[in-house]
Amino acid sequence: MNTEAEYDVVIIGGGLAGLSLSIQLNNAGYKVAVLEKDQYPRHKVCGEYVSMESMAFLERTGVAISLMKLPVINTLQLSDVKGRVLNTPLPQGGFGISRHKLDATLAMIAQRKGVALFTNTKAEDVRFEDDVFSVKAGTKVFTAKVVCGCWGKRSNVDNKLERNFIKEQKKALNNFIGVKYHIKHPWPEHLIALHNFKGGYCGISRVENDTCCLCYMTTAKNLQVSGNDIKQMEQKILMQNPYLKEIFGHAVFMYEQPLTISQISFQAKEAVQGNVLMLGDAAGMISPLCGNGMSMAFHSSVMAYEAIDSFLKQRTTREQMEGQYAERWHKQFSKRLGMGRFIQSRFGKEKSTSFFLGAMKLFPFLQKPMIKAATGQTF
Numbered sequence: 591m592n593t594e595a596e597y598d599v600v601i602i603g604g605g606l607a608g609l610s611l612s613i614q615l616n617n618a619g620y621k622v623a624v625l626e627k628d629q630y631p632r633h634k635v636c637g638e639y640v641s642m643e644s645m646a647f648l649e650r651t652g653v654a655i656s657l658m659k660l661p662v663i664n665t666l667q668l669s670d671v672k673g674r675v676l677n678t679p680l681p682q683g684g685f686g687i688s689r690h691k692l693d694a695t696l697a698m699i700a701q702r703k704g705v706a707l708f709t710n711t712k713a714e715d716v717r718f719e720d721d722v723f724s725v726k727a728g729t730k731v732f733t734a735k736v737v738c739g740c741w742g743k744r745s746n747v748d749n750k751l752e753r754n755f756i757k758e759q760k761k762a763l764n765n766f767i768g769v770k771y772h773i774k775h776p777w778p779e780h781l782i783a784l785h786n787f788k789g790g791y792c793g794i795s796r797v798e799n800d801t802c803c804l805c806y807m808t809t810a811k812n813l814q815v816s817g818n819d820i821k822q823m824e825q826k827i828l829m830q831n832p833y834l835k836e837i838f839g840h841a842v843f844m845y846e847q848p849l850t851i852s853q854i855s856f857q858a859k860e861a862v863q864g865n866v867l868m869l870g871d872a873a874g875m876i877s878p879l880c881g882n883g884m885s886m887a888f889h890s891s892v893m894a895y896e897a898i899d900s901f902l903k904q905r906t907t908r909e910q911m912e913g914q915y916a917e918r919w920h921k922q923f924s925k926r927l928g929m930g931r932f933i934q935s936r937f938g939k940e941k942s943t944s945f946f947l948g949a950m951k952l953f954p955f956l957q958k959p960m961i962k963a964a965t966g967q968t969f
């Protein structure tokens with residue numbers, strides 16, 4: 591075993607939460623390591639719509655969003671399984687950027703600033719003894735005063751920590767699959783659509799380079815009943831919605847095979863477990879319907895940074911750091927996650943989606959508060 595130099599903070603997972611936290615800690619003069627199991631750039635299953643609440647934070651972190659000429663998105667289109675449609679303005683709006691570009695840009699900034707970024711390095715175990723953490727990754731052991739879990743929605747480390755959501759039986763809110771393509775399609779720049787089909791919904795919106803992100807979530811059952819064949823599922827189930835039929839029928843697909851993920855869970859999780867501060871999806875995943883999981887990952891990095899900074903400056907004890915972070919996390923996100931779960935449970939079901947769209951059309955004054963409850967403020 592090779593023991594690495596001791597760090598102030600070791601961050602497991604170099605996605606959005608992990609990289610943005612590493613940059614803030616590094617700016618404050620702390621010695622930080624990020625362990626990332628993959629390398630950059632890389633594609634990721636994600637709708638790639640970033641809500642505007644993150645714009646100022648990203649600019650502050652060094653990602654020059656305003657210079658990137660990204661599509662600005664201000665209108666939401668919803669359709670039910672039969673293709674009945676509702677268009678509504680997005681009060682805050684957002685912009686489109688691929689994860690290929692966003693994660694790699696953050697990784698480059700972190701590395702340039704001096705964060706020790708270990709790619710192709712998968713954390714296998716975390717232990718906390720005598721007030722010091724050790725993180726095992728292959729033949730290396732990293733030691734640190736603080737460890738942050740930024741490993742996303744589900745990881746091998748969740749098993750090691752015996753987290754409750756891992757032990758749950760597979761049921762309605764914890765067994766979805768995600769599928770993503772980049773496509774060429776004459777899709778309007780300002781519009782994001784969520785088209786429902788039986789057992790799921792499919793989003794489409796623009797990212798950089800005249801490309802569209804086409805990404806859907808559905809139940810694992812839909813894939814099973816289609817003989818585990820994605821193409822068959824798309825033809826038989828998704829294309830029942832006339833909007834999806836048009837998109838799938840006319841788009842030019844940019845990769846041969848789609849990217850896929852499975853076992854997506856919206857179950858509640860702990861914000862701190864085994865003395866590890868959890869950020870982003872590792873602390874709780876919001877339904878992609880709300881379009882702000884990425885912003886929650888960034889926002890949680892700001893809260894974690896402030897808690898860790900106080901602890902490392904010995905203004906708070908470890909117990910206070912953990913308690914204050916968990917409390918702030920719940921105050922900031924619990925309501926939003928609840929609304930996300932409510933919306934998620936209504937979508938992709940023929941009757942409830944149609945009812946939901948009908949109610950939104952009939953009572954347009956409901957649209958704004960519903961959208962607002964699922965989104966957040968600038969941080």
Ligand SMILES: Cc1cc2nc3c(=O)[nH]c(=O)nc-3n(C[C@H](O)[C@H](O)[C@H](O)COP(=O)(O)OP(=O)(O)OC[C@H]3O[C@@H](n4cnc5c(N)ncnc54)[C@H](O)[C@@H]3O)c2cc1C
Binds near residue numbers: 625747878
């Ligand atoms: C289908 C779908 C569509 C979505 N669409 C949107 C959208 O349009 N807008 C939006 O805002 N959000 C969307 N989201 C949510 C968004 O993708 C997540 O909320 C966001 O990526 C969370 O960031 P994170 O940093 O917590 O995790 P991630 O970005 O997933 O990063 C986790 C990182 O940890 C690494 N890792 C995991 N385990 C280990 C380990 N043991 N050791 C080292 N590294 C490890 C992974 O390789 C990864 O790089 C969507 C999600 C899904 C599933």
